[in-house]
Amino acid sequence: MNTKDRFLLIDGMALLFRAFYATSMSGQFMFNAKGVPTNAVQGFLKHMLLAVEKFEPKHVAVCWDMGSKTFRTEIFTDYKSNRPAPPDELVPQFELVKEAVSAFDIPNIGLEGYEADDCIGSLAKTNREHCSIGILTGDQDLLQLIQEDISVILLKKGFGNYEVHTEETFTEWKGITPSQMIDLKALMGDPSDNYPGVKGIGEKTAIKLLQQYGSIQGILENLPSLTKSQRAKIEASLELLHLSRRLAEIKCDVPVECNLEESVFQYDYEKVNAFLRENELKTVYRFVENPFSVM
Helix, strand or coil: CCCCEEEEEEEHHHHHHHHHHHHHCCCCCCECCCCCECHHHHHHHHHHHHHHHHHCCCEEEEECCCCCCEHHHHHCCCCCCCCCCCCCCCHHHHHHHHHHHHHCCCCEECCCECCHHHHHHHHHHHHCCCEEEEEEECCHHHHHHCECCEEEEEECCCCCCEEEECHHHHHHHHCCCHHHHHHHHHHHCECCCCECCCCCCCHHHHHHHHHHHCCHHHHHHCHHHCCHHHHHHHHHCHHHHHHHHHHHCCCCCCCCCCCCCCCECCCCHHHHHHHHHHCCCHHHHHHHHCCCCCC
């Protein structure tokens, strides 16, 4: 039985964007008296508080992207270049959501030049010796971090619905290990992050090759054993394959820290209540006034 304290690491942007688009499509931006839209922040807080209720972590921290320029854009200038600018109604909520997290005395963590994923990976690896780590996200990229004492909690549709993956459940689902996800993404590429992988190699073929040869290195060492078509596709994309792997791998040695004492989830009711009322975050009131009441 795992007796370690639980530490919930939250992928801030993943929750914020999910919350925004869940209501923005129908125009429910929920402007407050200051003229600031609050739909994404209110949805974010509901996701966060329901997850805390469900998984009962002792520690909580939220990680954020710190701008679009990272070491990945230096490696590959087109990385994520296909993504549109955030909607005008979302922009002012980037700062407001961090203020909301601070109101709950939860650390906001991010580092210029790196993505939230890198901060999450680094904090997960440095704290797994002392804590059982749960990563709350809607982004499957983080599945590569799964190992003993690190699980990934994928948000499903609505609030309070999750798909929790451990080493066992992931391998049963995908047929490969979590660490092989890096090579899987390198082979397939990632249209959402705008990097190519190997043209003509899809998920089914990539998984089959990884099951057979273990890794990209193993595949390259056994090129003569591949079909003529597979070999031609890989040989034509060798440079892009190695580039894509560098882009796909989450860095777990980023110089970020989170003091365990500072991340204990324990907030000042009056401080939180004042913040919610000042910003008219009405749908969150009952989660604090009647702590963690079910939706």
